[in-house]
Amino acid sequence: MTAVPARDADLTARARIRDRAFALFAERGIAATPVRAIAGAAGVSPALVLHHFGSKDGLVQAVEDVLLETLTEQFEQIERTATPDVFSARASETIAEVLGSNPVLRQYLRRSLLEEHPTGATLVDQLFAWTERGIDIMGQAGALRAVADPTWRPYQVLYVVLGPLLLETLLERHLGTDAFDPDVIAARSRANHDFFAHGLLA
Amino acid sequence: MTAVPARDADLTARARIRDRAFALFAERGIAATPVRAIAGAAGVSPALVLHHFGSKDGLVQAVEDVLLETLTEQFEQIERTATPDVFSARASETIAEVLGSNPVLRQYLRRSLLEEHPTGATLVDQLFAWTERGIDIMGQAGALRAVADPTWRPYQVLYVVLGPLLLETLLERHLGTDAFDPDVIAARSRANHDFFAHGLLA
DNA sequence: CCTCGGGCTGAACATCTGTTCAGCCCTGAA
DNA sequence: TTCAGGGCTGAACAGATGTTCAGCCCGAGG
Numbered sequence: 001m002t003a004v005p006a007r008d009a010d011l012t013a014r015a016r017i018r019d020r021a022f023a024l025f026a027e028r029g030i031a032a033t034p035v036r037a038i039a040g041a042a043g044v045s046p047a048l049v050l051h052h053f054g055s056k057d058g059l060v061q062a063v064e065d066v067l068l069e070t071l072t073e074q075f076e077q078i079e080r081t082a083t084p085d086v087f088s089a090r091a092s093e094t095i096a097e098v099l100g101s102n103p104v105l106r107q108y109l110r111r112s113l114l115e116e117h118p119t120g121a122t123l124v125d126q127l128f129a130w131t132e133r134g135i136d137i138m139g140q141a142g143a144l145r146a147v148a149d150p151t152w153r154p155y156q157v158l159y160v161v162l163g164p165l166l167l168e169t170l171l172e173r174h175l176g177t178d179a180f181d182p183d184v185i186a187a188r189s190r191a192n193h194d195f196f197a198h199g200l201l202a
Numbered sequence: 203m204t205a206v207p208a209r210d211a212d213l214t215a216r217a218r219i220r221d222r223a224f225a226l227f228a229e230r231g232i233a234a235t236p237v238r239a240i241a242g243a244a245g246v247s248p249a250l251v252l253h254h255f256g257s258k259d260g261l262v263q264a265v266e267d268v269l270l271e272t273l274t275e276q277f278e279q280i281e282r283t284a285t286p287d288v289f290s291a292r293a294s295e296t297i298a299e300v301l302g303s304n305p306v307l308r309q310y311l312r313r314s315l316l317e318e319h320p321t322g323a324t325l326v327d328q329l330f331a332w333t334e335r336g337i338d339i340m341g342q343a344g345a346l347r348a349v350a351d352p353t354w355r356p357y358q359v360l361y362v363v364l365g366p367l368l369l370e371t372l373l374e375r376h377l378g379t380d381a382f383d384p385d386v387i388a389a390r391s392r393a394n395h396d397f398f399a400h401g402l403l404a
Numbered sequence: 405c406c407t408c409g410g411g412c413t414g415a416a417c418a419t420c421t422g423t424t425c426a427g428c429c430c431t432g433a434a
Numbered sequence: 435t436t437c438a439g440g441g442c443t444g445a446a447c448a449g450a451t452g453t454t455c456a457g458c459c460c461g462a463g464g
Binding site: 215216246247248249250253254 | 410411412413414415
């Protein structure tokens with residue numbers, strides 16, 4: 001899923017339509033993006049969009065299939081290659097890298113996670129499962145503090161990690177800089193690690 | 203803003219339209235809610251909706267005005283009545299109470315916080331300001347641990363507090379129970395306090 | 405009594421939406 | 435050369451949507 005294709009001419013019309021749809025869905029939302037707008041952005045007739053994807057829903061499905069596949073790939077790679085002692089660091093690094101370089105992806109994810117769309121649910125469930133898995137790995141390595149009710153731990157982690165994505169516009173307004181600039185990400189990571197390590201209260 | 207009016211007949215048609223619009227906007231989103239649907243739900247002709255509010259945008263504005271006013275009222279009351287030592291407890295208690303008893307409000311908020319709509323931005327900014335103010339109060343009471351970079355503290359708090367609201371469907375799916383049931387809220391509050399007090403790591 | 409005005413309606417309008425369809429062009433196989 | 439097939443298009447259609455408008459009903463004020 002290339003958010004901003006380098007050279008459209010290299011892509012088949014089908015791929016161009018999918019990519020443009022992805023960007024426009026992210027920017028305006030699916031319902032608010034007419035097939036005609038996608039066709040226009042891809043330099044193609046509206047009829048061709050339907051010709052390739054059957055219906056607008058079919059196009060949405062195709063877009064989300066690619067999205068899901070790409071993300072799954074990323075996360076499985078973390079799980080395969082990261083050892084327990086660096087798991088947390090590697091995971092947050094990869095997340096930052098994937099999200100930081102791709103504003104359109106962030107916007108699309110934001111919509112997906114909050115809308116009741118089934119793909120959004122799949123995605124959140126996936127993220128939650130990965131978080132649980134990561135916590136498990138760290139727990140077995142003895143890195144976690146024992147708590148009375150461990151139910152909420154993965155949620156707490158997920159909230160802190162996903163917060164900057166879900167409320168990106170807030171960050172942008174108040175920080176005045178790009179919320180996913182590498183330096184900002186680094187500072188936030190340090191603060192989060194401190195938070196996870198010691199909490200906030202005296 | 204009464205999410206589910208007790209007895210519609212008691213309300214003027216204008217108020218009934220506003221309330222129904224609020225519920226339908228929350229459920230389906232603003233763009234996906236036709237004026238005709240609102241009119242139907244309120245037992246009124248579509249033309250009356252426009253007669254009272256000028257346009258659909260006018261209706262949206264009216265709905266959001268009431269929403270913002272109600273929430274502001276709640277939070278100002280906390281600030282007026284809570285002393286520093288109980289501020290955190292009182293705030294989370296009130297938030298839980300307001301949100302817990304009002305599923306439609308939660309849904310509407312979720313949409314507002316995420317959409318680029320100006321009211322959504324105002325609302326998030328307001329929530330952030332309240333969080334900052336609460337942290338300030340607790341800091342002056344000496345309840346906070348000193349950290350290297352305090353920039354991120356209010357965000358971290360906001361993420362953890364707003365998480366269950368933003369990702370309510372995830373909670374619902376995995377917990378199997380109402381995510382804002384009083385018992386669940388209580389358990390979550392305890393876990394959050396522990397998190398804020400000591401962090402997660404060993 | 406009349407009439408004025410606001411709540412309220414049905415019907416209509418222009419526009420936008422997803423989708424269909426007959427048919428164009430062009431490449432590659434027979 | 436013929437011809438089949440897939441990429442592709444313009445025009446059109448049916449339905450939905452926001453909005454307008456002429457006019458209804460009915461209670462308050464003269």
